[in-house]
Amino acid sequence: MLTIENVSKKFKGFTALADINTEFAEGIYGILSPNGAGKTTLLKIMATLLFPTTGTVYYNGTDIRQMGEQYRELIGYMPQHxxxxxxxxxxxxxxxxxxxxxxxxxxxxxxxxxxxxxxxxxxxxxxxxxxxxxxxxxxxxxxxxxxxNPEILILDEPTAGLDPMERAKFRDILVELAEGKTILYSTHIVSDVEDIADRIIMLKNHTLHCNMTVDELRNTFLQDGKAVTLEQAFIKTYQ
Ligand SMILES: Nc1ncnc2c1ncn2[C@@H]1O[C@H](COP(=O)(O)OP(=O)(O)OP(=O)(O)O)[C@@H](O)[C@H]1O
Ligand SMILES: [Mg+2]
Structure with missing residues (x-):
């Protein structure tokens, strides 16, 4: 279990992340947010490549900075570039x-x-x-x-530049791998995570907007009494 407590990140005067509080348990977490929302910054903090300006990330109750190498042995990280x-x-x-x-x-x-x-x-x-x-x-x-063989897999836009067939193949691989792992998976493409994510994370105004299941998120916006698609929910969130 990963717990993020009051995490913020400032670059000089600019706030890239503000007061994030949330948890990641076992499962696939789709991180869906527009350009510049802070996805990479958050994932780098989770990978201990960046340290938060305030706040702490805990792995099963222990500060990941204190765990050092012991934590890094638990993670796998695929950077955006x-x-x-x-x-x-x-x-x-x-x-x-x-x-x-x-x-x-x-x-x-x-x-x-x-x-x-x-x-x-x-x-x-x-x-x-x-x-x-x-x-x-x-x-x-x-x-x-x-x-x-990491327990925590951090993937920053792993499907960027892939064609639809490769994306589908990639989804299959992830599902196959997911058992017993926490997977944090950022993407711009809704269909990448729609069918496979247990939960969707969205960042808005540089803070956490939601950490909820796909169905919960679809149900936050109703159209003619029916839940919208995940794509519509994404668009409406940032309209
Ligand atoms: N090292 C840095 N110095 C200054 N500003 C930075 C730095 N890294 C990121 N930022 C700023 O913080 C904000 C969040 O950046 P980040 O790369 O986390 O966004 P992102 O959601 O991953 O975007 P993208 O979808 O384009 O990859 C952006 O406004 C970016 O310009
Ligand atoms: Mg990024």
Whole structure:
């Protein structure tokens, strides 16, 4: 269980996040908000890549900053803009990341093969990353986040640039992986999370607007007595 208490983040004078209070339990959390709302800032705080200006994030009651390495072993993070070595093959890149994560050699080899297989990259594992399509690179990004079999998976717009088929495939992979994990998944695309998210997080005016189930959110706006679609609820929230 992750608990966010009074978290705010200021960049010089600018408030990117203000007084966020919420909880993330097991399940898929779709973070759906327009550009600049603060999704990346929030996810970086959850990944301990940024520290909040005020407030605290707790993992099962312990401050994640105090947990340090112990917390980082629990998480996998896929940044919005992920850097890779163009001349590395997927296999070499993943083994390299495994070293950085402190994973032993034989486990790294085993996990790398299993993930390449699961993400449909096994056949191309020796090809250089510079020859990969956008969708293939995104899958490498997911694979590196999963190397340590994290309990908390933080994905910042993992489907950016993917075609509808790749998005669908990506959804299937996530659902398959989700059991027992907390997945924080930011996106602009409603259909990415509509069918798979247990809850939807929306940020508005740089603070938390909601953390509710898809149905609860759809029911906050009625049209002719019926719940609107998630897409309509999203649009109406920011109108
Ligand atoms: N290092 C920084 N210094 C100054 N301002 C920043 C910094 N990082 C983010 N911001 C500002 O904070 C706000 C939130 O940014 P953030 O990247 O978290 O938004 P986002 O919801 O991820 O947007 P997008 O959908 O475009 O990825 C933006 O106004 C951004 O300009
Ligand atoms: Mg972002």
């Amino acid at each position: 992920f850097g890779y070595y163009r001349d590395y093959s997927a296999e070499r890149y993943l083994k390299y990341i495994a070293v950085l994560k402190g994973i032993g050699k034989s486990e790294a080899a085993e996990r790398t093969d299993a993930l390449l297989d699961r993400l449909g990259l096994f056949e191309v594992k020796s090809k250089k990353l510079k020859t990969y399509s956008g969708g293939m690179l995104q899958r490498v990004g997911i694979a590196q986040a999963l190397l340590n």
